[in-house]
Amino acid sequence: MLAHMGYGTRSEIKRLVKQGAVQVGGKTVKDSGLQVDPELETITVDGERVEFREFVYLMLNKPQGVISATEDSRDRTVVDLLADEYVHFEPFPVGRLDKDTEGLLLLTNDGKLAHNLLSPRKHVPKTYFAEVDGSVGEADAVAFEKGVELDDGYVTMPAKLVILKEGDPAAGRVSKIELTITEGKFHQVKRMFQAVGKKVVYLKRIAMGPLLLDEHLSVGQYRELTEDELKQLKGREND
Structure with missing residues (x-):
C-alpha cells in the first residue's frame, strides 16, 4: 500500500x-508485510496520515511536440509532464492526440473507465477547435453531417461542423471551426478536411464526452478532475 502511494520502494x-516510522491504528508496525485495510485502519508514516486512493484522474492541456504515450525512447511523453506524486500511480492517456495537436487529454490508471470511454460501441463525442487553410462553408457542414469518404475508402459517421469564422484564402485568412466526431480514426479530423480539399493547420481538442477543457489550464498544465467531472464521466461510462 505504501509503495502504491509513493512512499518509496519496497x-x-x-x-x-x-x-519505527510506520504506525497502524496508533501502534508501531514491525512487519513490513503486514496486511492492512486502508479504509478501516489509520496508517501514518512519520506521524503523517496516509490518505489512500487507488485511482487518479488528471485533465491535461497537452502541448504540441509531446506524444500521447507512457514512455518513448525519442520523444517527450505526456507522463513526463507529471509530478512524481502522480507518476507512481502509473497513469496512462485515455486515447491519443497527435504529436502536433494540443488540448484535452485524460490520464488515469482506471482501466475500466478508460475502456468504456474508448469503446467504439459507446460513440463518445469529441469536439475539436481547428484553424483550416481554405474557406470552410455550409457545403462542408452538410458533407460532414452525411459522412465523408477518407483516403482509405472509409466513410465517417455523421459529424457536426460549426463554422466560427469563414476564412479568405486570397487574404491569407484561415477558417476557424469546431468539429464534433463520435469515432477516433487515425488523424481523422485532418483527413476529413483533406476529403473536402482543405488543410488543418492547427488542432486542439476542447471536449471529450461531458468533460470540457479547463480554460484556466495553460498548455502543458494539468489538474485532478473535480468530483462533479468524475461523476459525469462515470455516468457516461454506464450509458
Missing part, C-alpha cells in the same frame, strides 16, 4: 518500518 519502506 526496500525503502522496509527501512522505514525498521526505524
Whole structure:
C-alpha cells in the first residue's frame, strides 16, 4: 500500500518500518508485510496520515511536440509532464492526440473507465477547435453531417461542423471551426478536411464526452478532475 502511494520502494519502506516510522491504528508496525485495510485502519508514516486512493484522474492541456504515450525512447511523453506524486500511480492517456495537436487529454490508471470511454460501441463525442487553410462553408457542414469518404475508402459517421469564422484564402485568412466526431480514426479530423480539399493547420481538442477543457489550464498544465467531472464521466461510462 505504501509503495502504491509513493512512499518509496519496497526496500525503502522496509527501512522505514525498521526505524519505527510506520504506525497502524496508533501502534508501531514491525512487519513490513503486514496486511492492512486502508479504509478501516489509520496508517501514518512519520506521524503523517496516509490518505489512500487507488485511482487518479488528471485533465491535461497537452502541448504540441509531446506524444500521447507512457514512455518513448525519442520523444517527450505526456507522463513526463507529471509530478512524481502522480507518476507512481502509473497513469496512462485515455486515447491519443497527435504529436502536433494540443488540448484535452485524460490520464488515469482506471482501466475500466478508460475502456468504456474508448469503446467504439459507446460513440463518445469529441469536439475539436481547428484553424483550416481554405474557406470552410455550409457545403462542408452538410458533407460532414452525411459522412465523408477518407483516403482509405472509409466513410465517417455523421459529424457536426460549426463554422466560427469563414476564412479568405486570397487574404491569407484561415477558417476557424469546431468539429464534433463520435469515432477516433487515425488523424481523422485532418483527413476529413483533406476529403473536402482543405488543410488543418492547427488542432486542439476542447471536449471529450461531458468533460470540457479547463480554460484556466495553460498548455502543458494539468489538474485532478473535480468530483462533479468524475461523476459525469462515470455516468457516461454506464450509458
